[in-house]
Amino acid sequence: MKTALSALGRRTAPPAISWLMKTALARPKLISLAAGFTDNPTLPVRLSRRLLNDILRSPLSGQPALQYGNTAGEMNLRTLTAKHLQKLDGGHDRAHSPEHVIITGGSQQLLYMTLEALCDEGDLILVEDPTYFVFLSILQSRGIRARGVKLERDGIDLAHLETVLARLKKSGELRRLKALYLVTYFQNPTGATTSLAKKRAVLKLLKTYERAAGHPLYLLEDAAYRELSFPARTDREDGPAEPPPTALTLPGARDRVIYAGTYSKPYAPGARLGFGILPEPLHTAVLRIKGNHDFGTANLLQQLLAQALATGLYDRHVARVRINYARKARVMHRALAEYFPPAVEIWAAGGGLYFWARLPHGISAGLKSKVFQTALKHDVLYVPGELCYADDPARSKPDHELRLSFGSASEANLREGIARLGQVLRKLI
C-alpha cells in the first residue's frame, strides 16, 4: 500500500542540524559552539517571576491573561511593539501602526505564514548566500526554489543581486519571484549587518523589476538579532556603533517591506514571542492563515512581554544582555586570535550570537570533512557553513566555512572550545 502523505508531507526533509543535535546529546563532554541557544545565566528568571506575579495577583489582570484573545495579538502588546520599534529606529517620525502588527509564536511562525501567503510551489525567493538554515528548510518543505545572492560584510552584494534579477528576467522566471529575504542585523550565520544604504538600494532595485515580474517584489527583513548589538564601549571597532534603522523607515517601503521581529532572543526563547509588520494584502492574508494555525498566540506570554515593555524592565534587561554577549564575543575573539591559524579569516560580529570563520579555499569544514570529524573526536562541535547555503543550481556551495556561536557556552567553554578547534585546524591546514 502506498503512503497517504501529501507531497509536502513526503518532501519535507529532516532539519539540517538534527544530526548535530543528536550528536551533541550523545557526547556529554562535548563543547557545543553549534547551538543558537541564548545565554542561560542571563535569562530573566527573577524578572519573569516578578512580572507574572504582578499579572496573576488579581483576577482583573490574571483572567484575561489565561483566556483566549484575538488572532492578531493583544492590542496593548501590539501598541507597545510599534512604539518599541519606533524607538529602535531612533524615534523615526513615521510611527508604525499597531494595526499592521501581528504577534506570533516566535518570528519563525511569521516567516512560515508569510511564505504560505506569498508562494506557490515552484515560486522563487532570493536569499543571502549563506543564510538562516531554518528559512531554507521552509522553502525546501514547500517546494519553493531558493536563489542565492552573494553576501558582503555590509550586506548583500548589490551588483550580484542585479545580475541575478537580470538573469531571471531574461529566462522569463521573474514572474515566479516573490521576495528577497535578508537577515539584516548580525546575520545568522555570518554576523554581517546590512547598511541602510544597501537596504535603500535593494528596495529601489526590486522596484525596477516589478514591471517585468507583473506583481510586487517584497523585501522580507528578518531582524531577529537586531536588539543583540554590543554596546558602544566594546573594544571592537569594525562593527557598527548603533545598528541602522529598519527598511520600514525608507520612503516607499511601506507597501513593500515585511518586517519579522522577535522577543525570543532578547528576552526569553522559552516565552516564545515574535511579531511581524506586514503591508496589505499580505497582512490580511497572514492574519487569516494564523486564524487557521492557532487563532492567536498564548495570552499569558503576551501579557508577560507587555508588562516587561510597559514597565521599562525589558529595556533594562536587554541592556544587561547586550553587555554580556559583548563580553562573551570578546572572549571568543581573543581565543580565536590566540588559537586559530592566521590563515583562517574571521568575521567578528558587532552583535548577535555568531562569528563566521573561513578556512583557506580547498580545506573542507563540511559534515564529512576531516576537520569536522576530528573536531568531534576532540569534543567540540560547530555548524558547518555548507548547511547555510541554498540549493541553487547556478551557485556552488562553499564548504570551507564554520559558524561559531558564543551564545550558550560559558566563557571557560568558549576558550576551551576554540582552543580545541584551533588545535585541529593547526594540524590540518
Place this chain on the structure above:
Amino acid sequence: MKTALSALGRRTAPPAISWLMKTALARPKLISLAAGFTDNPTLPVRLSRRLLNDILRSPLSGQPALQYGNTAGEMNLRTLTAKHLQKLDGGHDRAHSPEHVIITGGSQQLLYMTLEALCDEGDLILVEDPTYFVFLSILQSRGIRARGVKLERDGIDLAHLETVLARLKKSGELRRLKALYLVTYFQNPTGATTSLAKKRAVLKLLKTYERAAGHPLYLLEDAAYRELSFPARTDREDGPAEPPPTALTLPGARDRVIYAGTYSKPYAPGARLGFGILPEPLHTAVLRIKGNHDFGTANLLQQLLAQALATGLYDRHVARVRINYARKARVMHRALAEYFPPAVEIWAAGGGLYFWARLPHGISAGLKSKVFQTALKHDVLYVPGELCYADDPARSKPDHELRLSFGSASEANLREGIARLGQVLRKLI
C-alpha cells in the same frame, strides 16, 4: 499590477465567525451565547501563579523553562501526557508511548500540521455534518474538499458513512480520501459524544475501503472537550456517565488513529497547549513540519502544565471546572425549558460547552434570518448552525439550528440570554 499572493493566500477566507466577533464588540450590552471562550471565574489564576513561582524560584528550573527546547516538546510533559491519557482511558493496559506525543501550541496547530502532512489540494476529508467550523476553515484555505456524514446523538451515522464511502469508491474519488475527522467528545457544535462501539465500527469500515483507496484511511479523533464531562451527580441522565475511551485503545488502531488533545480548554486557553499522538509515517512528517513552524512550543507553558500534572493540582482543578460547567449547563437547560417554545428540539450535552437547538424545519436561524436579526436587536448572539456545515455539493446545509454556549456567560446572563432568545422564538415560530 497583479497581486503577488499565492493561491492559498488569495483563497483563504475570513474566519466564519469574524463578523459575529465584531458584532459582539460593537454592542456592549450584548449577551453572547456564541463565544467558545471558557469560564472566566474558574480560570486557574492563583494556581498558575503558585506553579510559575515554583518553576521560576530557582535558576535550575527557571532557566530551562525560559530557554529553547526541542521540536516534539519537553520529555517530562510528553511522559505526563501519555500517562494522563492512559488514566482517562481507565488505566487501559496499552500505554501510549511518549515517543509518539507531539506538544503543540493548542490542538488547532496539530490539526493544521496534520492536514499539511496528509492532504494535497483537491484531496478529500470526511467530516461530521455539522462539525467544528475552524477545521472547515483549514480545509477551505488549503483547497481540501470536505464531504459531510450525518451525525446522530451517539456519533456519526454508520449507514450514511458507508453510503458515502461506497459512492466515493464508485466515482473513483476514494483515492483522494485521506481521513475521517470526528470530534468525539461533547462535539462542537452539537454536544454529541461518539460511543466506543461507533469508533470501533468506523475503524473497521475505513479499513475495508483501504484497498480501493490504495493507501491508509486515517481516523482523526479530535478530543478537545473530552475532559469537560459533567460529574456523575448531575441531574441530567441522557448524557454518558463517563466518557468512553479514545479510539486509540481499540485493536488495530495504533497505526490508523490520529489523536488531537488539548490542555487549553480544561486548564487555560491563555497558556495555549495542545498535543497529538500520531502513527508513523505521520508522526515524523508532522514533527518535521513543526520544525519549520516554530521548532517547539514555548517551554514556559510546557513547564507550567508539567508542574500542574505532576503535582496532581491539574486534576483537582479540572474536577472543579467540571462541576462548574455542569452547574452552568443546568442553568441553561432550565432556562431553555422555561423560555423556549416546545417545538424547538434541544440536544443537551453531558459535557463540553455547547447545547444544540433545532427549530422546526422551514424556520431559518441563519445569519440573514429574521430570528438572528431580531435576536441581535434584543442583544443576544448565538452561532448559526449553518456555519458548521461543510461545503458539500451532495448535501444541503440546514439553516434551522443554533449553537448555544454556556462557557463564558455568567449564570445570570445565561438565563437572561435564553429568555431573550425564547421571546424572539415564541414570536417567530
